[in-house]
Amino acid sequence: MLTTAILGEAVGVQHQALQDRTATNTVQGLTEGLIIGKFKRGRTDQPMLITANTIRARLGYEPNNPSYQVVEDCLDKKIPQVWVLRVPDTSAET
Amino acid sequence: MTQIALKTDGTLALNGSPNDPIQVDYQLIDYLGDGVAVDVKVSLKTGETIPSPLNTLMRLTWRDTATDDEIFVIEGIVGLDEENTSSLMNRAAATQAFEYLEVTTVGTSFASAVQSSDAYNPPNSRGRNVMSLSLPFDEPPAFNEDDLFNAITLMRPKPSCMVLPAVDDLLLTNTVLRAVDKLNIPLDIELDPMLTIDQACDTAEAMDIQDHRVSVLWSPNVARPRGAVSLYGPKKPRLASGAVLGMTLLRNARKSAKGIPYIADPIAGESYPITFKGLECRRDIKFTDEAVEKLARAKINVIREIDYSTGSKFVVADLLTQYV
Numbered sequence: 001m002l003t004t005a006i007l008g009e010a011v012g013v014q015h016q017a018l019q020d021r022t023a024t025n026t027v028q029g030l031t032e033g034l035i036i037g038k039f040k041r042g043r044t045d046q047p048m049l050i051t052a053n054t055i056r057a058r059l060g061y062e063p064n065n066p067s068y069q070v071v072e073d074c075l076d077k078k079i080p081q082v083w084v085l086r087v088p089d090t091s092a093e094t
Numbered sequence: 095m096t097q098i099a100l101k102t103d104g105t106l107a108l109n110g111s112p113n114d115p116i117q118v119d120y121q122l123i124d125y126l127g128d129g130v131a132v133d134v135k136v137s138l139k140t141g142e143t144i145p146s147p148l149n150t151l152m153r154l155t156w157r158d159t160a161t162d163d164e165i166f167v168i169e170g171i172v173g174l175d176e177e178n179t180s181s182l183m184n185r186a187a188a189t190q191a192f193e194y195l196e197v198t199t200v201g202t203s204f205a206s207a208v209q210s211s212d213a214y215n216p217p218n219s220r221g222r223n224v225m226s227l228s229l230p231f232d233e234p235p236a237f238n239e240d241d242l243f244n245a246i247t248l249m250r251p252k253p254s255c256m257v258l259p260a261v262d263d264l265l266l267t268n269t270v271l272r273a274v275d276k277l278n279i280p281l282d283i284e285l286d287p288m289l290t291i292d293q294a295c296d297t298a299e300a301m302d303i304q305d306h307r308v309s310v311l312w313s314p315n316v317a318r319p320r321g322a323v324s325l326y327g328p329k330k331p332r333l334a335s336g337a338v339l340g341m342t343l344l345r346n347a348r349k350s351a352k353g354i355p356y357i358a359d360p361i362a363g364e365s366y367p368i369t370f371k372g373l374e375c376r377r378d379i380k381f382t383d384e385a386v387e388k389l390a391r392a393k394i395n396v397i398r399e400i401d402y403s404t405g406s407k408f409v410v411a412d413l414l415t416q417y418v
Contacts, residue, residue, distance in 0.1 A: 041126050085246065089237065
């Protein structure tokens with residue numbers, strides 16, 4: 001067995017360094033879904049990218065909130081991520 | 095803006111003053127709502143024994159007090175500047191969750207203040223000393239139509255489909271319909287599952303959508319809640335638009351050999367059933383010929399049980415042309 005501290009020399013261990021694709025033109029598919037709803041927590045100026053790991057923390061755990069249930073159901077279909085836009089309560093409108 | 099300050103006597107507070115040994119001023123981009131606390135834990139770099147601004151680590155954990163979910167966690171050295179990757183400021187910027195986070199330290203009596211704090215974990219200790227500060231209710235600004243319109247239409251990447259699960263809010267619905275017009279993408283609107291057939295038709299007709307991109311879904315069914323283990327138990331109404339969106343995105347991700355997604359295959363019918371546990375139609379809903387005609391005229395897509403040769407399934411049904 002070969003022991004080495006240099007990744008890439010060892011068989012079976014691969015490391016791709018972080019790649020900066022900031023200025024590139026990635027092709028957008030039809031896979032950007034957006035859910036608009038009212039949640040306990042989250043920013044309101046832009047949609048948030050929510051995954052199954054981040055839904056509880058970013059939107060606030062509210063199992064009885066229909067909007068929260070919709071996001072959960074969507075992620076239950078095993079899609080990696082969905083955009084969610086939080087809307088503040090419209091009762092006190094500017 | 096929120097402040098977390100370690101005072102000269104070692105206490106932690108949410109209000110800072112200029113001579114505090116450690117003061118953290120920050121503004122998160124997310125609005126946290128209520129029931130959130132920040133846990134503060136102070137320790138030293140390995141090998142150090144006397145606290146100083148250049149060797150003291152602070153770990154801040156924003157935590158939901160009801161569920162103990164960790165919302166954000168950052169840890170870094172308080173006295174280093176933001177270009178240093180070990181500094182608290184740099185780590186905060188790396189999370190991209192902060193508008194800003196600034197740390198100021200005062201060197202005089204720094205060591206004694208840190209050592210007398212209940213949040214301080216001396217070297218070679220078990221490292222369990224943590225102090226929690228409850229944060230006040232963090233409320234977003236009031237609803238503004240134009241802000242919402244801009245948030246939807248200017249988002250990057252551009253959305254490919256939208257879902258509006260709740261239409262009890264006319265102002266919100268109108269703003270979203272305007273955004274659909276601008277973006278030219280499909281929108282699914284869902285009606286309240288507890289409406290009667292007449293109420294659902296009236297609501298759909300009152301919205302007066304007149305837009306071919308918009309579908310109105312309605313699921314007058316009850317099912318076991320998402321986390322339920324057993325099939326028998328109290329059943330609740332559930333919105334189906336999340337499941338429909340999930341299936342839509344999965345279908346769009348599947349591409350033919352030429353790289354074209356199967357968008358001609360509608361998310362309706364046998365191939366795309368709604369699979370909630372114990373799903374059944376509400377007992378007060380009767381799909382008589384008259385009711386079906388009324389729903390079809392109102393252009394509502396009903397999630398309804400249809401019999402297929404492979405079994406009966408709850409699907410998004412096209413009422414009049416569906417062969418039942």
